[in-house]
Amino acid sequence: MDxxxxxxxxxxxxALKEQENQQLQAQLQHLRGWMNSxxxxxxxxxxHALLVARxxxxxxxxxxxxxxxxxxxxxxxxxxxxxxxxSGTSVVHCSITRDKGPPYAFIKLRSVQETSNxxxxxxxxxxxxxxxxxRPSKYHPDWGVLLGxxxxxxxxxxxxxxxxxxxxxxxxxxxxxxxxxxxxxxxxRLYISGLPYNWRTQHLQGMLSPFGELKDCVVIVEKMSQKxxxxxxxxxxxxxxxxxxxxxxxxSLVEGRKITVKRADEDIAPSxxxx
Numbered sequence: 001m002d003x004x005x006x007x008x009x010x011x012x013x014x015a016l017k018e019q020e021n022q023q024l025q026a027q028l029q030h031l032r033g034w035m036n037s038x039x040x041x042x043x044x045x046x047x048h049a050l051l052v053a054r055x056x057x058x059x060x061x062x063x064x065x066x067x068x069x070x071x072x073x074x075x076x077x078x079x080x081x082x083x084x085x086x087s088g089t090s091v092v093h094c095s096i097t098r099d100k101g102p103p104y105a106f107i108k109l110r111s112v113q114e115t116s117n118x119x120x121x122x123x124x125x126x127x128x129x130x131x132x133x134x135r136p137s138k139y140h141p142d143w144g145v146l147l148g149x150x151x152x153x154x155x156x157x158x159x160x161x162x163x164x165x166x167x168x169x170x171x172x173x174x175x176x177x178x179x180x181x182x183x184x185x186x187x188x189r190l191y192i193s194g195l196p197y198n199w200r201t202q203h204l205q206g207m208l209s210p211f212g213e214l215k216d217c218v219v220i221v222e223k224m225s226q227k228x229x230x231x232x233x234x235x236x237x238x239x240x241x242x243x244x245x246x247x248x249x250x251x252s253l254v255e256g257r258k259i260t261v262k263r264a265d266e267d268i269a270p271s272x273x274x275x
Contacts, residue, residue, distance in 0.1 A: 049143045052136065053112045056119070059132035061103040067094040070105055073126060074118065080220050080231065083117035083156045090114045106136065112148030120152035123164035125265055130164045160218055160233035162186050162265055186265060188215070188239040190246070193231035194259040195219065204232050207254070212241035233264055 061070065074091045078084040093108040109115040122133035135144075144150050192204065201219045208214060219232035236242055242263070250261040 049140070050112070050147055051108075052139050053144050053147045054110070054115050055106055055108050055136055055139075056115060057132075057134050057136045058105040058107055059102075059134075060129045061096060061105050061131065062127040062129045063103065065096065065103065065127065067096055067105075070094050070096065070107065074107060074121070077121050077124065077161070078114065078118065079229070080233075081117075081120070081157050081161065082220070082222075083114065083120065083152070085111065085114055085117075090118075112144075113153070116149045117152045117156050120156045120158050121161070121163070125162035125164070157218075157220075160189065160216065160235070160264070162189065186235070187242060187263060188237070189233060189235045189264040190242065190261060191231070191233055191264040192249075192259060192261050194254075194257050195228065195230050195232060196255040196257055197228045197230050199228055201232070204234065207249075208234050208236075208245065211236070211245045211248070213237040 058070065071089075071091045071094045075089055078090040084090050088110075090109050090111075091107050092110050094105055096103055096105040107118075109118060119133055119135075121131070124131050124133070141150060195204065199219055200221075201217055204219050205214060205217045208217060213236065215235040215237050217232070217234040220229045221227060222229060236245070246261050246263075249259060251258055253259075
């Protein structure tokens with residue numbers, strides 16, 4: 001078979017794939033239209049159910065935490081894990097209760113889907129405490145399923161976050177909102193922000209690997225466009241090298257951008273990701 005025939009065969013295959021892709025997109029759009037109409041009808045029948053479906057209970061809140069602290073922390077988690085669907089602020093309201101036992105909070109997000117995605121953060125380490133994230137007791141799954149996804153999107157990436165895998169999904173509010181179990185921090189994990197937007201994971205690995213063996217390393221990208229968000233995470237096999245990495249790289253310039261390097265267990269503020 002000559003080169004001309006091979007090229008034509010490849011063109012035909014690409015054209016067929018494009019046609020199949022267009023058919024799938026049309027089917028997906030049809031299903032989305034049906035889902036939207038179903039959700040609109042459910043919201044019209046019970047507007048209060050929508051408000052409840054956008055709310056989450058957060059237990060184990062450390063003493064001294066403010067509403068702004070918790071909102072900033074969860075908004076940063078939504079961004080760095082890919083749980084955020086659009087730019088802007090995902091968590092729109094937070095209320096902390098302190099008068100009955102250990103503090104607990106309720107957070108409200110802007111959409112049902114982002115609320116479900118935030119369930120993936122149950123067990124997240126925050127200021128030495130493990131947060132318990134769950135639906136409020138007034139949430140009804142039978143109605144919730146009509147308003148949007150009831151569980152996190154499988155593409156939400158929590159692999160580089162300090163999450164206690166033993167945390168369950170049931171709300172501890174029923175037993176008084178007791179304090180969540182503590183978990184030791186991971187001193188080997190770092191958060192690096194301010195990276196050049198053309199960097200990918202291999203670039204970050206190249207910068208960090210001279211300091212020691214890496215167990216894991218990732219640059220966070222936008223879910224749809226796959227464009228870098230300008231920050232990432234890494235974990236070293238030997239925690240003894242971490243102080244040296246921070247000392248050598250924190251506030252250093254990389255392709256004209258000042259980067260931030262700190263332990264991932266420290267509070268992550270959204271502004272730090274902008275570099």
